[in-house]
Amino acid sequence: MVYYVAHRLFSAHDRALGARVAEHLAAKAGADAVFLPFCDTDEEDLVADVKGLRLYQLDTRRLNGLTGMIALLHGPSLDDGVCMEVGYAAALGVPVTILTTDFQTYHPDGRRPAWHFPDPLIEVVAHTVVRGSTLGPQTMAPNRFAAFSDRNQSQIDTAICQGVDALLHAPAPARPSPKERRGVHVETSPYVPDSGLLAAVRSSGHPARASRRFTACDPLSAAVADWDLAATSCALVADVSGPETPPGAAILIGAAAARRQRVIAYQPRPTYTHAPGREPNWRNLMIQYASDLHATTLSDVTTGLVP
Known part of the structure; x- marks a missing residue:
């Protein structure tokens, strides 16, 4: 245990x-x-x-x-x-x-x-x-x-x-069954709802769907759908801008890392943090190293999606 x-x-x-x-x-x-x-x-x-x-x-x-x-x-x-x-x-x-x-x-x-x-x-x-x-x-x-x-x-x-x-008293771990994966899941920022991220991914020719819980009439039900859709995607593009990575984006990045999905973290205005003995981090180290690419422009995002 x-x-x-x-x-x-x-x-x-x-x-x-x-x-x-x-x-x-x-x-x-x-x-x-x-x-x-x-x-x-x-x-x-x-x-x-x-x-x-x-x-x-x-x-x-x-x-x-x-x-x-x-x-x-x-x-x-x-x-x-x-x-x-x-x-x-x-x-x-x-x-x-x-x-x-x-x-x-x-x-x-x-x-x-x-x-x-x-x-x-x-x-x-x-x-x-x-x-x-x-x-x-x-x-x-x-x-x-x-x-x-x-x-x-x-x-x-x-x-x-x-x-x-x-x-x-929780049940024993039960690994979910593998699911067919397709397309890109886009987690936009709750702070900047229209950053152009979804449009950029779609314009590059990749089938993409975005999280909906921040705009849905029933955010809790939409959050269930966001979680399920992210699990069936080949890649995650997440806007990690803000004082810290938004909590939902951080959750989806962790899940994608566990599932071995490609993760692109979009952060147009990075701020580096410093701790004694550590390298400078552009986000929390758990986000930084779970991400396959740190993109600072929309062009970086679309380029990073090319296999």
Whole structure:
């Protein structure tokens, strides 16, 4: 058994939260059954010729042999590396438990049923969503700040316990049956709906269909269709522009990488990030190394689709 804890890595409090989840999980499944990125890849001290690539290789090696995954996702700006890992696991039939303590919900118009995350595709690929969205009970702490801290910690611990239990009771992984593949799936940006990406792919002579959940009357049903269509495509072209790769694009990139589909990441205005000892990354390293081509122009995209 191997359980993967997917969480944001770039600040100490995020890593501490991931470690807390791993501790709860290890107490029930055994420490050797739990993989905690950054900790178990020894990222702080790892030395490699291309460190980001080596970290990607170590993480995907684990992703290819999972029993289950628990992923921490909070707030409207979701970590693109975590979303990529969720898509990768889900495409392999691995049950994914999403854990959140966010009290916000999302819907297109305020009248229809809401979903838990800004992109409904997350709920389509998750086996279970565990939502601990209310503070814990009042405590007898000596001052109001300590009491408030205790209530938040209680909320977190309750959610973690529920998430770990859901993960351990999930079914065994079941790899989906292979499907016939044709054409190109285009994941446009929720931030720039008409970037010309779909038209460029079609003008190059490739049969193409685009994700529809951002414009559909029923976004949740459309998200199911987007996931199914992406699985039957030969290639994925995804607009990864934004502060981080949009969560749905990151999920589809992870899924395409797991299925060995060609991935073209379109990003006309890249911003590079830097971390000690790593090469500069034009996106989260899980996105960067899952992509076969980083395209900065539409011409790059169409050229990259030529076999």
